[in-house]
Amino acid sequence: MTALIDLSLHEAAQALRAGETSARELTLACIARMEEVDGHVHAFLAQTPDLALEHADRADKMLAEARKGENESLSNLVGIPVAIKDVLTIRGVPTTCGSKILEGYRPPYTATSVQRLIDSGAVILGKTNTDEFAMGSSTENSAYGVTHNPWDLARVPGGSSGGSAAAVAARMCFAALGTDTGGSVRQPAAFCGITGLKPSYGRVSRYGLIAYGSSLDTVGIHAHSAAEMAVLYTTMAGHDELDSTSMPGAVEEIQLQDGDLRGIRVGVPKEYFIDGIQPAVEAAVREALNVLGDLGCELQEISLPHTNLALPVYYIIAPAEASANLARYDGIRFGPRKNGDDLWDTYLKTRGELFGPEVKRRIMLGTYALSSGYYDAYYAQAQKVRTLIKQDFERAFERVDLIASPVTPTTAFPIGAHEDDPLAMYLEDVFTLPANLAGVPGLAFPVGFDDSGLPIGMQITGPHLGEAILFRVTHAYQKATDWHNKEALL
Numbered sequence: 001m002t003a004l005i006d007l008s009l010h011e012a013a014q015a016l017r018a019g020e021t022s023a024r025e026l027t028l029a030c031i032a033r034m035e036e037v038d039g040h041v042h043a044f045l046a047q048t049p050d051l052a053l054e055h056a057d058r059a060d061k062m063l064a065e066a067r068k069g070e071n072e073s074l075s076n077l078v079g080i081p082v083a084i085k086d087v088l089t090i091r092g093v094p095t096t097c098g099s100k101i102l103e104g105y106r107p108p109y110t111a112t113s114v115q116r117l118i119d120s121g122a123v124i125l126g127k128t129n130t131d132e133f134a135m136g137s138s139t140e141n142s143a144y145g146v147t148h149n150p151w152d153l154a155r156v157p158g159g160s161s162g163g164s165a166a167a168v169a170a171r172m173c174f175a176a177l178g179t180d181t182g183g184s185v186r187q188p189a190a191f192c193g194i195t196g197l198k199p200s201y202g203r204v205s206r207y208g209l210i211a212y213g214s215s216l217d218t219v220g221i222h223a224h225s226a227a228e229m230a231v232l233y234t235t236m237a238g239h240d241e242l243d244s245t246s247m248p249g250a251v252e253e254i255q256l257q258d259g260d261l262r263g264i265r266v267g268v269p270k271e272y273f274i275d276g277i278q279p280a281v282e283a284a285v286r287e288a289l290n291v292l293g294d295l296g297c298e299l300q301e302i303s304l305p306h307t308n309l310a311l312p313v314y315y316i317i318a319p320a321e322a323s324a325n326l327a328r329y330d331g332i333r334f335g336p337r338k339n340g341d342d343l344w345d346t347y348l349k350t351r352g353e354l355f356g357p358e359v360k361r362r363i364m365l366g367t368y369a370l371s372s373g374y375y376d377a378y379y380a381q382a383q384k385v386r387t388l389i390k391q392d393f394e395r396a397f398e399r400v401d402l403i404a405s406p407v408t409p410t411t412a413f414p415i416g417a418h419e420d421d422p423l424a425m426y427l428e429d430v431f432t433l434p435a436n437l438a439g440v441p442g443l444a445f446p447v448g449f450d451d452s453g454l455p456i457g458m459q460i461t462g463p464h465l466g467e468a469i470l471f472r473v474t475h476a477y478q479k480a481t482d483w484h485n486k487e488a489l490l
């Protein structure tokens with residue numbers, strides 16, 4: 001029999017229903033896998049085996065009732081072990097955001113996204129590593145050590161949700177939650193050879209997601225396939241009265257059975273195939289486009305003319321919002337304190353010693369862009385250009401149903417490669433940032449490997465609240481191909 005950790009989420013759900021395994025057994029298999037490989041990968045910042053077994057025992061009760069016919073409508077999530085990025089709160093569980101400034105912090109409430117998974121019977125295994133406050137593209141900015149890419153331990157897993165992506169790729173859990181402000185779910189999915197969704201802004205509640213850039217932040221999902229992600233997405237999506245930016249109204253149903261993509265118009269933006277893109281990445285994405293063509297999609301070249309402005313706009317808006325959001329960490333209200341001679345000195349010491357260099361860089365950038373005299377020149381101007389970027393997408397979606405592109409210009413880079421060059425790191429997100437600025441959903445999935453055996457991802461982007469078509473197209477692609485089933489040999 002296939003080892004439990006090698007099952008897909010649906011196979012595991014079926015085995016649980018059939019009584020061939022129990023949630024406790026499945027959870028223990030994941031815990032054993034963490035013990036076996038996480039010393040090498042370092043995907044987890046906190047493992048919560050006691051909580052996981054409590055959830056597992058509750059799931060086993062739900063499953064037993066279902067077998068007696070008392071609970072017919074059982075979610076496929078019952079008894080499924082998942083991991084949570086350490087920027088989402090779980091009541092009583094250490095939540096650090098990868099920062100020393102929140103060391104030892106135990107939030108008094110649980111994020112809505114996580115709570116909805118728990119309520120549906122999922123098993124929470126622990127909290128995963130992240131760049132400090134989700135600022136980064138490699139997980140190297142975590143104050144608690146870097147996460148290693150399961151495909152090549154000398155390389156980064158991407159970031160900032162690198163811990164979640166690596167945990168899924170190394171089969172320590174069946175799925176994981178990440179967050180995506182500028183690419184942090186899609187980029188690590190591409191680097192780790194898994195599937196990742198950044199939903200539309202407002203589709204999944206941000207309550208309990210510790211804020212980085214509030215107008216860009218989304219809660220996303222990592223799994224091996226679109227079908228698995230759909231189980232988590234349908235559980236989490238929808239209005240939450242605790243988040244005033246969450247969208248009211250019903251969530252569109254996700255239909256996965258249809259492998260026929262005839263009539264779907266796919267736009268291929270010419271601005272996304274730039275000089276400097278790794279040839280293997282371009283080749284794999286072009287080949288995946290051919291597969292979509294074979295499945296019935298109509299491909300056409302389109303233009304998103306303001307693409308080259310996304311990076312500078314993002315690096316004004318995100319740091320500006322971050323500088324406001326991070327003002328609350330002052331040593332008084334949350335986490336540890338470094339006592340100084342007076343209150344001002346205490347603020348300086350606490351923030352100076354406990355924030356890492358990238359976070360300080362962003363706070364300075366953001367504070368500068370918001371300061372009087374510069375506000376109009378930088379922040380207000382960036383907001384105007386953001387509107388132009390959003391309009392690029394709106395115009396494109398008058399002609400096409402979705403937009404396809406690479407996720408990243410390159411495959412996973414070696415740990416330390418961008419150490420002294422923050423701009424090179426920022427460039428990792430050129431293809432993912434625009435979707436956050438426009439608020440539209442993006443889905444990344446594996447489409448091949450480069451010469452070093454590192455995974456390559458393709459991104460498809462849909463109109464606002466257009467998740468259903470992204471799921472449908474990815475599922476059809478994954479039925480026709482096998483890339484998402486390839487495993488990191490760890």
Ligand code: GLN
Binds near residue numbers: 160183184212
């Ligand atoms: N890498 C980008 C940044 O550092 C995006 C991060 C994210 O999506 N959280 O801001």
